[in-house]
Amino acid sequence: MNQTQTMCNFAVPPMERIRVGFVGIGERGTTAVFRVSGIPGTETAAMADLRRDQCERAKAWLEERGRPGAKRIHGGAEESWKAVCDDPDVDVVYVTAPAPLHPRIVLYALRAGKHVLTEVPGAQTLDEAWEIVETCEKARRHCMMLENCCYGEMEMLAWNLAHKGLLGTLVHAEGGYIHNLVWRQLEDNFRNRANFGGGTVHGFGNTYPTHALGPICLYMDVNRGDRMQSVVSMSSLAAANREFAEATYPPGSWQRRTEWLTGDMNTSIIRTARGRTIMMQYSTASPRPYSRINLVQGTKGCFYDYPPRLALAQKPGDEAEWMDGAAFEKARKEHMHPLWRTTGELAAKDGGHGGMDFIMDLRWVWCLRNGLPLDMDVYDLASWSAIVPCTGESDRNGGAPVEIPDFTRGGWKTAKPASIGDVDLKKMGFV
Numbered sequence: 001m002n003q004t005q006t007m008c009n010f011a012v013p014p015m016e017r018i019r020v021g022f023v024g025i026g027e028r029g030t031t032a033v034f035r036v037s038g039i040p041g042t043e044t045a046a047m048a049d050l051r052r053d054q055c056e057r058a059k060a061w062l063e064e065r066g067r068p069g070a071k072r073i074h075g076g077a078e079e080s081w082k083a084v085c086d087d088p089d090v091d092v093v094y095v096t097a098p099a100p101l102h103p104r105i106v107l108y109a110l111r112a113g114k115h116v117l118t119e120v121p122g123a124q125t126l127d128e129a130w131e132i133v134e135t136c137e138k139a140r141r142h143c144m145m146l147e148n149c150c151y152g153e154m155e156m157l158a159w160n161l162a163h164k165g166l167l168g169t170l171v172h173a174e175g176g177y178i179h180n181l182v183w184r185q186l187e188d189n190f191r192n193r194a195n196f197g198g199g200t201v202h203g204f205g206n207t208y209p210t211h212a213l214g215p216i217c218l219y220m221d222v223n224r225g226d227r228m229q230s231v232v233s234m235s236s237l238a239a240a241n242r243e244f245a246e247a248t249y250p251p252g253s254w255q256r257r258t259e260w261l262t263g264d265m266n267t268s269i270i271r272t273a274r275g276r277t278i279m280m281q282y283s284t285a286s287p288r289p290y291s292r293i294n295l296v297q298g299t300k301g302c303f304y305d306y307p308p309r310l311a312l313a314q315k316p317g318d319e320a321e322w323m324d325g326a327a328f329e330k331a332r333k334e335h336m337h338p339l340w341r342t343t344g345e346l347a348a349k350d351g352g353h354g355g356m357d358f359i360m361d362l363r364w365v366w367c368l369r370n371g372l373p374l375d376m377d378v379y380d381l382a383s384w385s386a387i388v389p390c391t392g393e394s395d396r397n398g399g400a401p402v403e404i405p406d407f408t409r410g411g412w413k414t415a416k417p418a419s420i421g422d423v424d425l426k427k428m429g430f431v
């Protein structure tokens with residue numbers, strides 16, 4: 001591939017002021033507006049939501065706090081978000097609309113010359129992922145998926161352990177999104193009735209892989225020295241939603257009429273070009289306590305989360321014990337990622353998901369203001385999202401291996417590893 005075309009390690013000149021246009025002011029979008037508006041150097045330039053009142057509520061919140069309010073709000077029509085993308089006073093479009101809409105909005109915004117940040121997943125099909133890559137390369141704009149779990153304290157500790165070489169040669173990792181949402185999926189509200197409402201619900205594969213996969217791809221420098229090559233995927237039987245509906249809702253209710261065929265637990269294994277393996281689990285229908293698993297294993301050690309543990313061998317080949325509480329605490333402090341050391345206290349105040357959402361937003365603002373590459377690029381968006389259709393195809397075919405496209409078209413062999421660095425809060429304007 002022509003190196004002038006690649007978006008690997010792409011950067012733009014420093015931006016002094018970043019004018020952000022938000023699309024989709026629901027649960028996620030509202031908190032994003034609140035967080036980003038608290039970061040000096042940013043301005044909420046515009047907002048759009050199908051429900052205009054959502055924008056009005058967020059605008060009132062901004063005004064009450066004296067933060068630069070959204071000059072323009074749009075709503076009421078299916079495509080009112082186009083006005084945000086076309087707005088000459090918007091530099092960055094921040095997409096928090098429902099997932100099936102992400103590719104359309106991302107593509108339109110890139111073609112309008114905007115940098116784009118999108119919630120997860122960025123695409124649902126391989127065609128969408130390829131179109132986003134090709135459009136981004138042509139537009140020469142940033143296009144990053146807002147994978148907040150990459151910025152969790154334990155994920156960043158694991159990233160640091162891996163990049164300091166303390167785990168040795170990385171060979172295997174495990175991640176998950178195990179989050180019991182049965183009650184939420186069956187609540188009687190507009191969204192659930194529209195999505196499920198008495199029909200048949202059948203999803204194959206892992207439909208929400210990026211919280212599990214994103215951090216692991218950063219540990220392993222996937223798309224920058226390695227790449228995901230193939231995946232196998234299988235789902236268990238489906239039982240938990242039906243059993244909950246039977247125990248909770250009356251006969252004839254839409255919850256009881258809905259046929260839940262999506263397996264309660266999906267397990268997928270990816271193999272990389274360098275021969276590493278990544279095991280991922282996905283379940284929103286399980287009594288298992290919340291977990292992203294977050295295990296990374298090398299020839300010299302292993303980090304394993306939920307609860308966090310670390311085992312380091314003295315030399316390759318030795319067996320290592322999990323550290324006891326005091327030893328782990330010492331290692332946690334010693335190897336804490338600088339970004340968490342600098343921003344952890346600030347993020348804990350109002351950070352979302354334990355602070356990681358705020359740290360993610362701080363980082364892209366810092367990178368744009370300083371002309372640095374973003375921590376994740378369009379190839380990460382495409383390849384992490386591609387796991388949705390690739391695991392779907394494998395699962396539908398009894399776990400047969402499925403090739404994962406190389407969206408970098410060989411660029412992964414020469415791309416430099418991403419250096420996820422610190423930010424300077426004082427320089428950013430925090431006092």
Ligand SMILES: NC(=O)c1ccc[n+]([C@@H]2O[C@H](COP(=O)([O-])OP(=O)(O)OC[C@H]3O[C@@H](n4cnc5c(N)ncnc54)[C@H](O)[C@@H]3O)[C@@H](O)[C@H]2O)c1
Pocket residue numbers: 023024025026027028029048049050051054077078079080081096097098099101119120121146147148191353
């Ligand atoms: N990273 C995370 O931790 C995390 C957590 C939850 C959700 N998400 C992702 O965030 C996205 C939004 O999720 P949510 O929970 O905020 O959903 P939500 O339903 O609360 O919000 C979506 C908003 O988009 C609006 N919308 C719908 N169609 C629109 C259109 N055509 N134009 C403009 N606005 C439109 C809706 O009115 C709603 O306000 C999803 O893609 C989801 O996968 C990510």
